[in-house]
Amino acid sequence: MKKKILFIFTNYSTFVKTDFEILSEKHDVIKYQFKPVKGLLKTAVQFIKLKIFLLFNILKFDAVFIWFADYHSFLPVLFSKITGKKSLLVIGGYDVANIPELKYGSLSSGLRKKLTLFSLNNTSLCIPVVENLEKKVQEIAPKAKTKTIYTGYVFDLKEEKRLPKEREKMILTVSITNNRQRFLIKGLDRFRELAEKLPNFQFCIVGVNDEAKPLFNPIPENLVLLPPLNQDELTDYYLKASFYAQFSRSEGLPNALCEAMLYGCIPLGLDVGGIPSAIEKTGLILNEWDINAVIDFIQKNHNKFAREVFSNQIKGKFDLRFRKEKLLNLI
Structure with missing residues (x-):
């Protein structure tokens, strides 16, 4: 049965685009970009826009598909949990990284870490792109449900x-x-x-x-x-x-x-x-x-x-x- 999927991302990279195209072959997929911006005020504006969108639209979707755990995944996972919708969260690497001396990774600062860990622990399923990332998710978010699915290539x-x-x-x-x-x-x-x-x-x-x-x-x-x-x-x-x-x-x-x-x-x-x-x-x-x-x-x-x-x-x-x-x- 064809389902309606909300597809949330920050940057429309090759891997993100590939997953959108895969899901669109069988389902009605709607893209939503949480624009990556610098500064607390600009990020807050993105949060408000996303919250308003979810308030008025979450019930229209059967599932939510999110690339990366970070600021932008918190509200979609929260709204999915409240409304009983399935949420799938792809883990790509940055989202479980923590190198504070380089200010790198979603776990490298306080609020960001809390929002990331909430997303990992409360999404329906975390989908790490490789086994080492699945182990990392299980270490930092014991409640998380996980299933590794490799990203892939078309061999032309x-x-x-x-x-x-x-x-x-x-x-x-x-x-x-x-x-x-x-x-x-x-x-x-x-x-x-x-x-x-x-x-x-x-x-x-x-x-x-x-x-x-x-x-x-x-x-x-x-x-x-x-x-x-x-x-x-x-x-x-x-x-x-x-x-x-x-x-x-x-x-x-x-x-x-x-x-x-x-x-x-x-x-x-x-x-x-x-x-x-x-x-x-x-x-x-x-x-x-x-x-x-x-x-x-x-x-x-x-x-x-x-x-x-x-x-x-x-x-x-x-x-x-x-x-x-x-x-x-x-x-």
């Missing part, structure tokens, strides 16, 4: 440009970066340090805006900083690079890591968020940052693997059809 390998095994001595990472917080959260300081220690390899970061470039000073000669690229341009880099690095301090299920593996890059990562779920036994996973262990792995394994190993890992685990089937079964 028209460029199954036959994943060349022999590749340049290049190590790649992708991160849209415009400030110090992002620089540190994504571990780009570690990536820069690695470039200094491995001068015989080319290092490349895609997504660095001009205002963030001074964070890399002095820039090693073998480190290239590129702005955001379109998907075709980025795919060319995935196919050239031998390794892909994900040295994040906090992470959900990293999209670029999965894409890089799909195109045959050897993955390097830390046991943070969804990184180990993507890599599993196909590459390097460190429990903590150890630059010497990374250098040793790179020097021993450049062009040593059949690139299909990494591609098949992603295809077998993160096919979008799996998420589609599971989400639709929940409604």
